[in-house]
Amino acid sequence: MSKLTRRTVTRGFAICAATGLSASRARAAEFTYKLANNLPVSHPLNIRLGEAAAAIKTETNGAFELQVFPSSQLGSDTDTLGQIRNGSVDFFTLSGLILSTLVPTAAINGVGFAFDGYDTVWKAMDGAFGEFIREEIAKSRQIIAMEKIWDNGFRQTTTATRPILKPADFEGMKLRVPPAPLWTSMFKAFGAAPVTINFNETYSALQTRVVDGEENPLAVIDTAKLHEVQKYCSTTNHMWDGFWLLANRRNWEALPEAMRAIVARRLNAAAMDERADVLALNTSLRETLAAKGMRFNDVEPAAFRDKLRTAGFYAEWRQKFGDAAWDKLEAAVGKLS
Ligand code: X2X
Numbered sequence: 001m002s003k004l005t006r007r008t009v010t011r012g013f014a015i016c017a018a019t020g021l022s023a024s025r026a027r028a029a030e031f032t033y034k035l036a037n038n039l040p041v042s043h044p045l046n047i048r049l050g051e052a053a054a055a056i057k058t059e060t061n062g063a064f065e066l067q068v069f070p071s072s073q074l075g076s077d078t079d080t081l082g083q084i085r086n087g088s089v090d091f092f093t094l095s096g097l098i099l100s101t102l103v104p105t106a107a108i109n110g111v112g113f114a115f116d117g118y119d120t121v122w123k124a125m126d127g128a129f130g131e132f133i134r135e136e137i138a139k140s141r142q143i144i145a146m147e148k149i150w151d152n153g154f155r156q157t158t159t160a161t162r163p164i165l166k167p168a169d170f171e172g173m174k175l176r177v178p179p180a181p182l183w184t185s186m187f188k189a190f191g192a193a194p195v196t197i198n199f200n201e202t203y204s205a206l207q208t209r210v211v212d213g214e215e216n217p218l219a220v221i222d223t224a225k226l227h228e229v230q231k232y233c234s235t236t237n238h239m240w241d242g243f244w245l246l247a248n249r250r251n252w253e254a255l256p257e258a259m260r261a262i263v264a265r266r267l268n269a270a271a272m273d274e275r276a277d278v279l280a281l282n283t284s285l286r287e288t289l290a291a292k293g294m295r296f297n298d299v300e301p302a303a304f305r306d307k308l309r310t311a312g313f314y315a316e317w318r319q320k321f322g323d324a325a326w327d328k329l330e331a332a333v334g335k336l337s
Helices: 003-018 044-059 077-086 104-110 118-125 128-138 181-189 199-207 218-223 249-253 257-291 301-310 313-321 323-333
Strands: 031-036 064-069 091-095 143-145 150-154 156-159 174-177 193-196 213-216 232-235 240-248 295-298
Touching (some): 031 077, 044 064, 044 257, 077 091, 104 240, 104 313, 104 323, 118 128, 118 323, 128 143, 128 240, 128 323, 150 257, 156 218, 174 181, 181 193, 181 313, 199 213, 213 218, 218 257, 240 249, 301 313
Parallel strands (some): 031 091, 174 193, 174 213, 232 295
Antiparallel strands (some): 091 240, 143 240, 150 240, 156 213
């Protein structure tokens, strides 16, 4: 929030008190902070953030108000990354891969087929590997990440034209990817023609056939209604993706320490609830989306991984991240290439 808002709110309170309104009725939050995200209001991330906001308000006796802005209401991910850096937005949930345009190492969990399942994901992201990434984020000086990363999920590939049964089916396909070098590189390695588009423009890009396909976890495909403009869903599980809950450092440190503790505890607890929701959805939604007309197929992941290997994807990214970071990734997930 801006200092201006805080002063205004405080003055407003003083005026009400002077005119004799009861303190409880007149009480406004001392701190009103904005949290931006790109997901629909029905996604578990927004549902759990809403619960956390209510709990924080109660626990701080109304002193802290968290305003959640879903659906990229404050701008695209690229815009909002600028806003969280300068403090005009206080909190932002962002994929580490997109964050990598500021903190290169933050993309590292997105390396193709790095994680074999959720046990490995949470052990790594809640352990030394996640801590290493959060330290890299903190080195930006402008932003910090809350301890618990939120689940986006394992990403699947949807298209309007043909199912992806084998790597060669990607050949020449125009696929929307989020704005991050790792995504573009990976889909070039598969032989596709990736196009960088922010999430808030993805539905219309699919609808107008600027691109033929995209890739996202089922909870996103369903809540953003991408099935309305896509026919096939191939469960490629090519990457695990999560959302770091970022805070502008200056605004975060402007909060009293006891308040920071409440906010962090509630947000981290909400992340744990959201992980359980997304896990359940990513299982149940296959049937739901199939009933809405999506055609599902499974793939043989080894063939896709081999394709990345022979295209030089792993060698390229080991070099980009550096041996030290790559060793930490392999310590968390096992040997990669
Ligand atoms: O942009 C996407 O595809 C999304 C919603 O998955 C992310 O935020 C990375």
